[in-house]
Amino acid sequence: MTSxxxxxxxxxxxxxxxxxxxxxxGVARALHPPPPPAPVETPIPPAEVKLRERLVWQGARLxxxxxxxxxxxxxxxALRTRAESRAARAAVVEAGLHPHDDDPKNWxxxxxxxxxLERSPTTARVLDAGSTQYSRLLPWLxxxxxxxxxxxxxxxxxxxxxxxxxxxxxxxTATTFEAASFDAIACLSVIEHGVPVExxxxxxxRLLRPGGLLITSTDFWCDPIETAGREAYGVAAKIFxxxxxxxxxxxxxxQGLRLTSRLDLRCEERVVHWERLALDFTFAxxxxxxxxxxxxxxxxxxVRRSVDQRSRxxxxxxxT
Numbered sequence: 001m002t003s004x005x006x007x008x009x010x011x012x013x014x015x016x017x018x019x020x021x022x023x024x025x026g027v028a029r030a031l032h033p034p035p036p037p038a039p040v041e042t043p044i045p046p047a048e049v050k051l052r053e054r055l056v057w058q059g060a061r062l063x064x065x066x067x068x069x070x071x072x073x074x075x076x077x078a079l080r081t082r083a084e085s086r087a088a089r090a091a092v093v094e095a096g097l098h099p100h101d102d103d104p105k106n107w108x109x110x111x112x113x114x115x116x117l118e119r120s121p122t123t124a125r126v127l128d129a130g131s132t133q134y135s136r137l138l139p140w141l142x143x144x145x146x147x148x149x150x151x152x153x154x155x156x157x158x159x160x161x162x163x164x165x166x167x168x169x170x171x172x173t174a175t176t177f178e179a180a181s182f183d184a185i186a187c188l189s190v191i192e193h194g195v196p197v198e199x200x201x202x203x204x205x206r207l208l209r210p211g212g213l214l215i216t217s218t219d220f221w222c223d224p225i226e227t228a229g230r231e232a233y234g235v236a237a238k239i240f241x242x243x244x245x246x247x248x249x250x251x252x253x254x255q256g257l258r259l260t261s262r263l264d265l266r267c268e269e270r271v272v273h274w275e276r277l278a279l280d281f282t283f284a285x286x287x288x289x290x291x292x293x294x295x296x297x298x299x300x301x302x303v304r305r306s307v308d309q310r311s312r313x314x315x316x317x318x319x320t
Contacts, residue, residue: 051163061096108217124183130190173199194235210292220284222267
């Protein structure tokens with residue numbers, strides 16, 4: 001009887017001690033939580049490894065910073081000065097990207113990049129119409145996390161995959177892509193090379209989802225430039241005038257594409273020199289948005305874009 005009475009308090013003491021140890025362990029875990037498990041790295045496909053190696057060799061960083069907003073005034077406007085061209089190249093280099101060898105081409109490429117980064121999440125599907133292997137836009141977008149990237153041009157003999165970027169031989173006025181399958185389309189310095197503008201705009205309107213963006217740049221000057229007898233890529237050279245750009249915008253409106261802001265096509269300097277044809281001019285851009293019913297898809301796109309922007313800003317802060 002006495003031994004049972006002694007054993008009972010002992011059991012109580014042992015239980016109390018065990019409870020205190022467990023409580024202490026819980027407090028310790030709360031104050032000093034274990035480190036999170038190391039993330040499991042997904043192997044990079046060999047084709048993507050080659051793309052990364054090529055981009056680094058060309059001078060790009062694999063973790064570029066968000067580009068500065070220097071490009072915003074260039075929307076629906078002309079490239080006015082050589083200083084703008086130099087500023088575009090400097091902004092590209094500062095972001096950690098590989099610039100185009102021809103300085104003025106960094107101007108419209110940076111504008112297209114900034115617009116897509118600002119308006120579209122990394123899940124967006126992007127088409128570069130008239131994209132060659134020396135075009136910069138799709139590789140730049142790859143570096144910012146975009147993977148649904150397509151380029152078309154008549155120079156390709158067949159499909160070419162460079163990492164997640166797929167290049168194909170197609171006429172940009174009559175592609176085989178499904179309707180409403182792209183969030184953004186860029187066509188940089190292409191339509192002046194014999195492209196039927198009405199057919200180009202009709203096809204772009206077909207391909208864009210409601211709210212999607214069409215970014216077009218072209219050779220331009222404020223006064224008509226005589227190009228008779230001068231050919232490039234098998235077609236007559238063309239330099240667009242303000243009236244012709246306005247005609248493109250009017251034609252786009254008939255295809256359900258509206259201008260994103262007023263045109264400002266003032267000219268200052270002939271920034272571009274085409275030595276082979278002895279032509280001096282500049283570039284101009286016009287940006288069009290696909291109209292149509294979009295409330296839920298646009299809301300989802302905006303939410304994704306906001307998350308992407310915060311994520312990129314966080315990575316940039318950590319990098320600095």
